[in-house]
Structure formats: C-alpha cells, structure tokens
Amino acid sequence: MSNGQIWETRPLEFWNKAKELRAGWQKSIESKEKVVGQGNTFDLSFDWQAAFPALTIIEDNPVGAMMQNKNEPYARKARLASEIRGWGREICGYQGNCWGGQFLGYIEDGTPWPRRKFVVPMPCVCDQHAKRGQQARDFENMPQWMSDRLMYFGDYDAEREVPMMEHKVYCNFRQVNDIERIFGQRFDEEECIKLMEAGKETREYSKEIAYIMARTIPTPISVKDMYSVYTIGGLTKVDPAATVAFWKMVRDEIKWRADNQIAAVGNERFRWIEAHPPSWHYMKYYRYMEDYGAVCMGSQYSNGGANNYFMLPDGTFELRTDNTYPDDMPLETREDVLRKGAGIHARPTGGFKTDEYVYRDKIVQFAKFNQADGALLAIWRHGVGCTLTRKEQAMYLRDAGLSVMHYEGSQPGDRTDLDEKRLLDQLDTWMQSLGLRKSQK
C-alpha cells in the first residue's frame, strides 16, 4: 500500500456493467420503434412503463445531468435557448438543459432532438418536477397526465389517506388506460406483477448496500461510485431483469469488500455527508477531499436505501417495514394490480425531499447512521426542491456535533455562479481547521 494508506483499495467490478446499462438507456431514448414520453412512472414504487410493449419514459433529470457532465458548451447553449423563451435564473438546471435541447432541436452530436410523444407525471414535492411535463406539451400538442405527491404533516392519518389513496390510484389507472387507448399498445397485467416483484427485490438490495456502507469503517464504496449506480432502474430505465441482477451484483461486491476491509478511500480518516451532488461537471472535488482522507458517504438523494432506517432513542437504527399489501392479495382487474403497486400509504413513508415536509431533522439521523464527522451542504440559487432546508439542517447537524460547511452555486445541472477555485480554498480551510493535512503523493 502506498504510504499513509491505512486500508487496501481495489477498482470496482460493477463499474463497466453500470456504464453498459447507461449506454443502453441512452440508445432507448433515440429508438424509433418506441414511443418516448417525458416523466417517470415511479409513483407506485415500481415501473409500470415496462408492461407496455414499446414505451420508454424519460425524466429530464438524467438528461440534464448528463448534458452538464459531458458537454458544458452544448448545455450552456441549451440554457440560453431556454432563457430567451422566458426561463431565467430561477429554473432548475436539469429543466433548462433538457428542454433547451428541445428548443435548439438537436442534441450534442448534432442529431435531431428525440421528440417526446406524451407526458406522464413524476410526482415529487419539488415544484419544478410537478411543472416539468407541461413544457413538453406547451411546445407541441401531446397527451399529458398529472398526479400528485400526497403530503400532510404528522403521523399516518387513516382518515386523510382514503381519498388520497383513491386519487393516487386513479391518476395511475387513467395514465395506463389512456396510453393503451391512444397509442394502441396493450398493457400486460402479468408483466406488471413481475415488475412489482423485481422492484421489491431491487429495493431490498439498495437497503442492504446503504446499511453496509454506513456501518462499515472503512466504507467499501464512496458516493462517487454510488452516483454511477443510484438511478439504474429508477430514473434511468433499463430492462427489469437486468436491473435486479445488477443491483444484486453491486450488493455482493460491496458485501465482499466490507468483509475483507477493502476501502473506497485508502487513508479514510474523516467521513462526511452532503445534501446534493455538486455541479455534475465538477465531480473531481471528491478526489480533492480524498487527498485529506475524507470520504464522502453520500446524501439522502444518492443513498435511497438509507432513508428507511430510523434512529431509536438508544441510538440504534430500526428498518421501517415496506408500504405494501400482503403477497396473496387477489389481483383480478387492472385496478387491483395498480392498487397493490400503490401500496398501503398514499403519503410516501419518507425519503429525499419528503423529509423537508415530514421529518425536517432526518438528515441528523442519516449522518449518525453513516457515522459521519462532517457535512458539506450546497446551497443552490435555484432548484427549489434541492435547497429548501439546507441552512436549517446545518443548524440541526451542528447541534448534533458535526462540523458543517456550505458552498454556493446554481444547481447540479448548471455551473453558473460556482467558483471552482474558491470551492477548493473553502475545502482546504475546512479540512485544515480540523487538523487534517493533504497526504503527499
């Protein structure tokens, strides 16, 4: 091991498989046979879009993020195309990038922008998600469906849940019926049941990964590895069976690394969490921190599985059960199948951005769960859903003994107002004030 390195490190095997799956997703967007729609059918904790023979649904998050990550000049041109049409500095970067491409009419390699044919909702507390589908339909006429991310404060309220649940089921039921009617593709209920099983299995693996990552020192993987995995099967749609196999492979490799003390960062001395990725073109700041031995454990955004763990008064962590019906539930009609997918609770049990409404201090539990020493909370100028409570969360984390730092920027899909050099200076000040020094290589 190189000098100053405490644990053994090793390249990740699942890395190539992840790249291959993402490439498959990119091709599916440009495919001609498939009917491409904007949105994400993740509202029912599984992906019913795959139950249609030739349908692909894309949310503009991954599209906008990849544009920013891969081709900043094209992303900047796209954002200008959005700005001159009235989307100024207040619009989420992903939205500005993706739909800027639509206004330009071509993607980065010059080929025509793949037009969307319909819009399904991606229910999310973030307003930009709620409004995003409108843009495709304002640009040209296409069918659009809407639904809601159901929200109320406090504990589970059975009375408020009943009409909310009917609303949730109706919105999905209507999308499936109308897509079948309008695009002439038959919805396959059997396939849909298989998808539910696959969705459940994938979620189990992601919970295990989150647990291993959080509770093992040194952590077997860091957030930058998680980022090449975390959307597969969710925002980035790939073949369901491949999704389950991939997540199993990732869980196995991480478990093996944890058992054999293979570390993501050789001289891990400081574990820190974040609220949100940096601007996607500037992932290298993780490596800069790793020079100090500071490994990033990720965020409630990247480690979805961790959100199911809740801290008990004695400091231990309890895994809350899933929001599903019994397995032997009768499934005679399409409505039954979708009702089972919708789960028992209309309101989501918790997780990224939902906590801003329901458990405003959940980030402390996330930090404790990940045995973090510090937190780096980006405060974005726009992207309302990603910035809502960062300052408040910082106060809760400091009360819990963590060292917290903020840095300013626009939003992960937009590099405007992010002074990269100044960010590195801030990181130096932060680390050195905690007594850490960069290891000389």
Add this chain to the structure above:
Amino acid sequence: MVQKFGKWPESCWTSDKIDWKAAKAITAGVDLGTGSAQCAIFCDGELFGWSNLRVGASFKQIAEEVIIHAVGNSGLTADKIGVIGATGFARDNAAYATKKLDEVHCHAKGARYMYGPSVTTVVDLGGQTMKAIRLYEWDRVRDIAINDKCATGQGRNIEQMCELLQVPITEIGEKSLDVKGDPEPVSTTCYNFARTETMGQFRPEFRAEPLTENEVYATHMLAVAWRMLGAIGKMQPLDPGEIMVYEDLGFTGGLAKNPGITKRIEKELRVTALTSEYDPMLAGAIGAALLA
C-alpha cells in the same frame, strides 16, 4: 319467373367433416340485416355451417329459416346450440338469441376472422347503413364512422338501379369498370332523383354527348363510392399532417362483392383491400358467433 336483377344469389354450406354431436361448445351468430340475413355456426371454434339468404316479407320468418339452412341436414337444431348471438337491424326478431350484440363489433370480429389479424380498417357496406371501423392490433374498436342518417347511396340503392337498368347485380360492378375513364358521377345518390338523372344520361341533349351503358353504370358507382369515402374519411386525422394509414383494409357486407364500388374506393384511398375465401356478407354473423 320474372328475373330478379337486383338480388344477390342466396347460398348456404354445412361441413360434412365436423360431427356436431362430439362438439363440446356449439355457438351461432345471426346477422338480420335490412336486405339480407346470415347465420354462422361454430363447433369448438371451427366453422361448422353458414347461410346467406334474402330477407323476405317477415323478419321473424327469415330468423328461423337462416338457421335451418345453415345446419343443412346435419340434424342439428336451434335449441341444441348453446349460445346464439344476434346482431343487425332486426336482431330483436331472433327470439332464440341468448345475446344481442352491436353490428360494429360483430363486423370487426368477423373481419378479423376472415382477413386475419393484420386487418385494422373494416368497411361494412350494408344494405341500409355503411360502417367504417378502425381497430387496434387486438380485438378492440378504436374509431367508428357511420353514414349519414338516410340510406342513400347504400346497397338498397344499387339493387334498385340494377332493376331499373335491367343488369344483374353480379355484373354491374365489372361493367362499370370497363370504361376509358370515369365520367363525372351522377349528381345525387338519392335513388328517387338518381333514377331520372340516370335516364337523362342516355339522351343526346344540348351540348352533352350521350354516355354508353357502361359509362352510365360508372357514373352511378362513382357517386355511391364517393359518398362512402365521405364516411370513411371521417376517421382520418383532421389535419393532412398525419394521413391515416389504410393499408390493412377489409370490406364486408353485400357491396364488398361489387368491384365497381370497392375498386373505386381503393383507388381513392391508394390501397388494395385484403381478400378472403369467405363471402364478405358473413362477417356480421361470424363476429356475432365468436363474440356471443
């Protein structure tokens, strides 16, 4: 016996290979139209027998006869048929029917049986109504357009024209195609007015060349075909940007046997219709049997 020009010959067939006594499920479909009535009988999903008769004076009587002719001398009787679906204008006269079905879905299902699963546009050219149906790849109707209220320009009209012009209904179609170019269609398809206008076309009057007999038939066939295009076209997307694809087109009903009409519709829709060995008039009855 006075020769009937405007009548399609009646026909029926019963399979001698299938033993209906061994069949687990016998279903029948009856299509009681305004001009003709059909029946189709299936044993375990296989076509056992069919009949295609003219509707005489009484619908009740034809409802009975159409089954008798379909079973032939196989000994099968109406009460032994488990399920009978009735459709068509006079479906209420089939007292024995266990289920009443609408014509559109019956003709669609029948066309799928006759022309195969690829058919997506079915045009039923009936005696009094004309139905244009668009289907999904699976058995579900996507869009329908039905001719205007009155029965002008339908099968009944052609039958009357054949009586008037003393030409058999089986030949008027071919003859109407045997012309150099289609002259302008007769200006109306309402039979009462078309009669005088058609007669007028034989007269050499005031700067108008008299038409040959075939050309007179052509003027009438084109007028009727043009009227049907008005209904079929209503299923077309509103703006020319998306011209609807008509490739898999199947004709059913009596006028499907009249090339003078079908060829002219195909020419205008730039498509060639699918063919089948079954008599297109049976589509309604076959569909009713399969859907019952």
Add this chain to the structure above:
Amino acid sequence: MDFKALVENRHEYAKAWKAKTGGKVLGWFEPYFPEEVAYAAGVLPVRVLAKHEPDDVSDKWIYASCYPVRDMVNQFLKGRYDYMDGLVNVEGCQWMYNAFEVAVNNKRKPDLFDHYFFLPDHTDAPTSKHVTRSELNVFKGKMEEWTGKKITDADLDKAIEVYNKNRLLLKQISELRRMEKPVIHGAEMMNIVLADQVMDKAEMNEILEKFIPELEAREPGKDRIRLMLIGSETFDTELEELVEALGGDVVVDELDNGTGYYWNNIIPQKDRLMAIGLKYLGRPKNPIKDNNWRRRPQHIFELAEDYNVDGALVVKQIYCHLHGTDNYAVWKILRERYIPYHFFERDMLLPVEDTTLRLESFMNMLKPGINHLAGWHKVFGED
C-alpha cells in the same frame, strides 16, 4: 316533479298564466334574447319550441332550412301559438330569423307585436357592448310602449334578481352531475332547462327550491358511461333518453339552450342595461357569435374535463350550417385533447334503430378504456 309534462303542456301553462295575470306573452326564437327587460315589464317571455310532425303548411314558405325552423313556422301558421301576443328575435342564425319573419308576415292577430333585436355577431369588440346597450334601450322603450307600463330601475333589479337566482338554481343542479353515479341524469336535467325556458321564472324558482333537497336525498344511480352532448339546440329529450336506455348518461351538454342558457349570471351595476348586455355578450358562445380567437372549443374542453366525460356525442340538426361550419374546430379540440367522439346528424325525428346502432357501438367502443375506479371496498370487501 315531472318536468317533461311541464314542457309538453307549455301551451296550457301559458294560457293559464295569461288568464291568471292578464299579462302578455312574448315568444322568442334565438337564445341570446335578454328576457330580463321583458320580464321587468310584466311580460312572460316564452321560448318557441319545435316538435316533430309533418310541416305541411310551412313548406309553401320555406325551402331547405333545418327541420326545427320549418316546424316552428308550421305550428305558428296552424295557430298553436295564437296565445302569444308578440314575437321577438335576436340577430343569430338566419334560418331562425326566417322563421320569425315568415311568422310575422303571416300575422294571425293584427296587433301582434314584433321586434328584431340586433346583438352583434362580433361580441368581443369594445363597441359591441355599447351597441347591445343601445339595442336594450330601444327594446325597453318598445316594451314600455307595448305594455303601457314604465320600466323603472326597481323593476329591472327585481327581474335581474329573479333571473340570477333561477340560473344559480339550475347551475346548482348541474353541479350534482359532476359526481360519480350522479343522482340526476341528462334527460331529466334537459327537461328542467326546457321547462325553465317556457315558464315564469319566479314560479320555476319555487319549484326548483323544493326539488333540490329531494334530489340531494336520492340514492346515487348505477355506474354509467359519462357522455357529453355537443351540437345544435334541442327541443326534446329523446336522444338523452335513448342514451340512458343503453347504459350511458349525458352528464353535461354544451348546447346553446342547455348549459349555455344558465352558465353565467348578470353582475349588477348602476347601469342596469349595461349589466344585462355584458351578461349576454359574455355567455358561452354559440357558433355565430364565436369569432376571432374562438372561445367555444376551449369551453367545450373545460366542460369535458370538469364533468370527467368518457366520450362526446357531436350531434347536429341536418342543414344546421352554423354547427356544421364549427365541426372542424370542435373535432380539432376533441382530437387534440384525445377525447373520443362520435358525430352524426339528426332530424326532429330520431330513428331508434339507426341511433341505437350508433350509440351502442360507440359506448361499447368506450367501455374497455373507461377510467371509473371500482373503489377500495370492491377490491378488498372492506368498507
């Protein structure tokens, strides 16, 4: 309450009203007629309805035109409307104008009052409201001259209040049809609106105020296919009854004399006539008044969405050229918003076999794609 009977005995009702009050009855043709001014003069405004019977007498005067217009003239010439003391028509459909003019030219009473009210087809210009106010003023003068009674602001206020209340009650009933399994179906609702157009509004308000609680106490009906009716004016409820017999329900209509008749109310202001004028200029547009940037297609879509319809019936009287010309825009909005629809033409006579074939096929076509939830209890047997 049998509203259909009220519509059918409208002649007897009007005669009884005349006997009881000694007032005059004023027949109107086009639905843009501002009845409030006539009501303020103590006159009973009554809509001239058509019914289907051979138009043997009117054929001499009118060629072509839609059938209701021919039948209105036929009934007028046969004396069915002798109890009407006056006729008024508003600028609108020309066939309707012709019915009014032929009736006036064949006065069955020497002193038959007639007036032609010019409400601009171009309803959206800033000057349109001044034209309407001026015409209202002229009409008010004519009413005063005809009835010999001065129309004061108080009379106008009272009339506005009665009519606003009437429209609100009708809308109250119509809102009940937005619920799943509504307690009132299309035929009964249309009969209520037709009765409303041929009766004294004050009397009708009392009836409706008694009727609404009864309605709200009713058990919800069966789960039916929810249809919307778009197209020419109707004079009877044969079509709605046939739809209900086949398992559907006309939950909302965009008819000129249906929802269009009671959709918006007069917002009182100091200048009463301007208030009345703005109401009629602002009501849902009928085809001749829907120009420039087209408000009718958008209104159709909003009704379809509010009442959660599964499909639309676009039904037009044969030879109704206004709704004929609007077909393009109506079909365009229905196709753009992916609302399935079936178009057909009708006459006053509704052939049952032919229409059943259409409606049954259309409803069977809709059934596989219906977005009606069976609901929680059906799936799990719990309540």
Add this chain to the structure above:
Amino acid sequence: MATKQLWETRPLEFWNKAKELRAGWQKSIESVENVVGQGNCMWASAFPAVTVIEDNPVGAMMQNKNEPYARKARLASEIRGWGREICGYQGNCWGGQFLGYIEDGTPWPRRRMVVPMPCVCDQHAKRGQQARDFENMPQWMADMVIYPGPFDEERNEALLEHKIYCSLRPINDVERIFGQRFSEDRMKEIMEGNKLVREYAKEITYLMAQTIPSPLSVKDLYSVYTIGGLTKVDPEATVAFWKMVRDEVKWRADNHIAAVGNERFRWIEAHPPSWHYMKYYRYMEEYGAICLGSQYAHMMGGAPEFKPDGSIGVRENSQYPDGTEMSTREDIIRVSQGKEARSLNAFKIDEYIRRDAIVEFAKIMQADGALLAIWRHGVGCTLTRKEQGMYLKEAGVNVMHYEGSQPGDRTDLDEKRLLDQLDTWMQGLGFRRQVN
C-alpha cells in the same frame, strides 16, 4: 343575321380586357410578395402589398373550370365535418386548403390573415374562421348591421360607431403586424375610383333594364360584375375598365345592338346556376329568352328602385357631402362608411328589410318571367326564394323554381331535368326553340 333575327348582334369588345383583368387577379393570389388575406374590404389596396380574396370567386372558378378537383375539395371538407349544409364556395375553396394543392397541382396559396366581409349571410360571417381554425393567423370580425323598418336615428348611433371601429381596427393592426404602411392618400383615390365605378355600373344596369332589346345579357355581366369588388385588381384599371364597358353598352343601346338577336322574353333570376352549367342561358336564348340577371349580378351598381317622381335610381344612404375634410385615418373611414350604419345596398339585405323588393326589381328590368333557384344549402342565397316567388306571381311575373345545392356545388342538380323544366316553361308560354 340568322333567319327571323329581330336585331343585330355583335361580339363584345370589353371581353378580352375582362379576361386579362381576371388573370391578373388570379396571379395576385399566387404572388409571394403579397400578404394574402381572406375576406373583402375596400382599404386593402391602400397597402403596398396586401391582397384580399373572398372565397366566393375562388369557389365559383373551381366549380366553373375543374369539376373533378372541386368534387375532391368538397370531399376533403366533408371528412372534416363540413357536410351538405355548407355553402359550395366554402367547401370548394377551403377544401383546396385541406388538400394542399390547386387544380394544376401547385401548392395552395396560403392565407395569412382574415379580414371581415360583413354580410347578412351566416356563411360569410363564419367563413374567415376556417382559415384561422386551420392555422394561426390574425383575424378581424365585423357585423352587417340590420334592423327592419325605416332609418332609426337612435339605433344608428351606437351601430355606426361599431361599424367604424370594426373597419379601423384591422387597418391599424395590419400596419402593426405586417409592417406595411397604410396610405391615406391612396385610400382617398380608391374611394373616388369606387364612386365612379358605382356610377358606371348603375348606368349599365339602367341601360340593361330600360332598353329593349337589352344590349347585354347576364352571362356577359358575370364576366364583369366582380371586377373591383370581389375580384380585386388595380383601382385605376378598374375605373378605366368599367368606363369602357359603360361606353360600349351605351353605344350598343343607342344603336339597337342586342345581346340576344331574337329577344322576345325578358327574365330575371335570383342567383346564377351551378357555375359549371352556364350553358342554360344559351339554351333559353334559343327561345329568344334573355336573362337580365339578379340583384346579385347587379350588386356593383346598387339596388335599383323607383324614386318618388317615378324615375329610376339606386337606393341611397345619406353620405357626407363631397369635399368633406378628411385629416385623420378615422375621418377617412367615417366618410367611406357614410352616416347610416345600415347599408340599404348590401346584397341579400332585402330578406330583412324589403322582402318583396324583387317585384320592384322585376318591374324596373321590364321582366316577363323569373327563374328562382332554390338551393339546398347556402342559407343566404335561398332564404326567401319561395316567398319572393309568391310576391312575383301576384305582380304578374311568370315564376319557376328549380332545385340544386348551390352555385359552387353541382350535387343534386339534375341538368337534363332542368332543361326539361325550361322547355315546359317556355313552351307553356307559347315559345318555340329556333335551333340555327
């Protein structure tokens, strides 16, 4: 002269000029520099490059020239919802728009705005909508103001303001949207030219009415009557052309040059036949029956009427005196519209204000008979034909009806049956055809 021909006949010299002007109009529609608008208004020529076309002449020419193309266009309209109740002109012209090409296959000249053509006929009121329903473009609307009875000062005030606004608004908006400067002076020239054209047309109508034999028949008038009105050509050329026609007609009247050599029966019509079947005039001429046209054909001159002193004139609205000072654009429009909101000369207005005016028209034209077509659709053209037939019969004019769809649509017009009817009518009055 053919045997038994009573008067000398001579081909018309203005015929070629008329064809040339019509061809110029056709080219102006297809020109790319022009902003082509649907509708009809006097002020269009005061813009440097604006052409307005009402679909009447387009639909009529399609029916007259190329029936298979017109039939295909009407089918394209029918499948989009315009059935048998829609005026033939509208079905033809906008059917061409749906098809996307005109009869020779070249792309259909797209309209880019809609200006109003105020007319009592509902189809005119709704016609502009179609262009804007098909694709987005600016559209302006106006009303044909009507109220029965004599001139009503009180009603006229608000109606006149409405009429002025609806004329002024499109001019201002066209200038703003299409960036073409409206020339007030040019507008004044057009108004002058228009007055002259109306004078000439009025004289032509008078000469046709009051001269036996008539120097001109309606089929000649039909190649002239829309020039400068529905068929917009250069204003100066319009005035010169109408003067030329007036002069030739006056010379023919003075020298007893007849349109129909053996004129023995003068008849009027309410409306042209289906435009593909103009030959029925010649068929009647073989009986010596000359058609003097209809209020529609004579619309350029205005509606003729007997003045109180018995002389023949044209219905007049009270106008501003000549030489009224017109400094602003609004002044010009006010003067052009006159002082009366309701225009007595508007075509088809008789159906509202003087349903028996056709009797006066027949007397002025010294007509012996009237052939009133009753159309199945085209509401404005058919509204009162049967009633007018009754009034004419009471006035001693011999009336006959024949059925059809509308001049732009030959559906339901049985040509042979029409000729049989004409034979019965003429032979019933004792005339025999002289087939030379």
